[in-house]
Amino acid sequence: MRILIIISRVLVGSLFIVSGLIKANDPLGFGYKLEEYFAESALNLPGLMPFALGLGILACLAEVVLGFAVLFGGRMKLATWALLLLTLFFGWLTAYTATCDPNGTYTVMVDGAEVTRGVTCVTDCGCFGDAMKGSVGRSLTPWESFTKDMVLLVFVLPLFIHRKHIGFNTAADDRVLLPAGLVLVAFFSWVFTWWFPVLFTAAGMLGYLLIKRLLQGPKAEWATAG
Template identity: 45%
Template sequence: MKKSLLNFSRIFVGVLFIFSGLIKANDPLGFGYKLQEYFEVFHMDFLSGWSTGIAILLCVFEIVLGALLLFGFWRKQVTTGLLLVIIFFTFLTFVSAAFKVVTSCGCFGDAIPLTPWQSFSKDLVLLVLILILFRNRERIMPVTENKGIQNTLFGLVLTASLLFSQYTYSRLPILDFLPYKIGANLPELMKIPAGAKPDEYQIMYNLKHKETGEKKVMSDKDYLKTEIWKDDNWEIVGTPESKLIKKGYQPKIKDLLITDASGTDYTKELIENPYYNLIVVAYNLKETNDDGMSKLNALALNAAEQFNIRAVLLTSNSAQDADAYSKRMKLFMEVFYADAVPLKSMVRASPGVLLLKNGVVINKWHYNNAPSIDELAKEYFAR
């Protein structure tokens, strides 16, 4: 029984760590964005600039730990590392859940979104299994005792996980779990179906008795039902609060609003363009690769001149900063504005580019592997 439990714990923990690491390594920039949230919550903003690098190291660490556990190599060091990691993440997810500071843990990236409480429960299970491994670490048998083979396998796993993380960072995620993936119909993903129930809210009043000073908190329904509003001794103090009591239907894309510098809404015009159009995304121009932007700017210029393709730049920067950047880079593209959150989801690159037609994401690219105008023409425009 003990042997079966030990083998189950070893296989389950090892596979889960590899899976978790690979899912996050598939989208290291997205994992970096999640780490930035944690850094802000814990007042560690000085680490924000290193978030992507830290994200890649954590992904590699998870994959290597999981693989070494399955191989049975260096059992003392591996089980100690696993225990320290799970204690840290159990604490982190508990704080996130209890104080509602981060709404999604990012444990499995965007592939399997978990709430903080779900993630905390998952970590508790892992903690129990890893404690079993730690206490019985001497009974973990390696697949080979040959030191040369052990070092070779370790080197191969480490190199492969580093190369994979670097590839997805310098290109785009191999598997895209975000709503703006290739083939997505953006207008459809922004709609709420007929008959779908919206969020339900309750208005909460803070009441105070003028004579006794007694205080009450009462919902709008109870306020009317009890007819307390007829009693002149009770007065509403402060501003009534709106409280979400039941979550309704949530469209996949709910936060995309594209405007010009004056605030005019251009979302429908740009997203539902029936012709091919290029959407260049750079959520933060201060951190955008200039060479990449020059490359996409030349692509936009050639597309417009040769095929009358509209190209726009989306950013979350201020109009003043965007104008200065546009002049410095001699941008041909029109500049529009949107919140950073949807822009980060559109394409995991700064800058990146999406090819849209009639609201559908036809394709998208990182600036490192953006196509030439000849390639675009052959594949799309000249058809």
């Protein structure tokens, strides 16, 4: 089980950092994509449309912060709850994209009469899968994006289930998790032909190690988790 937890922390932490940075590279685009999802003709959540940009920015920041928290072992009880909810949220979006019928319809009442309209199928999630265009020449298909989220959930669940047993990194943990995480971030950067995540992650890790030297106990954990 310890090996599975280590693998899950490296994979989930690295993936969340890179995914968050990809979205943060175009927060407006991600916000517009969320507006498409929230539209009446899609998920029928028009009340959330004015908050789409704010939610998009919050999701970007949350992914990056949670990615580092998983690698550092910072406040894992809180971090794993947020990880699970965020993964389920993205899974919900990609499930809609994958299962949407482009010929589907819905009815609304307009001036007391029923009006039939076509549904809006969001063709892609506007996030991680789109970054594949620069390397493989195409985005992930809707079903590939949904499958990716379900595979990610498989690795998030062990962290959530064992969250009470995952503590703040020891020096031995750092020697395993930090190099492995940086290597995996470098692999994703190579796939996406975008090397900024490597520099960003390396800087974050150096900052984490510096904070650990300057602060002790809960102060260091809170500082590196957020």
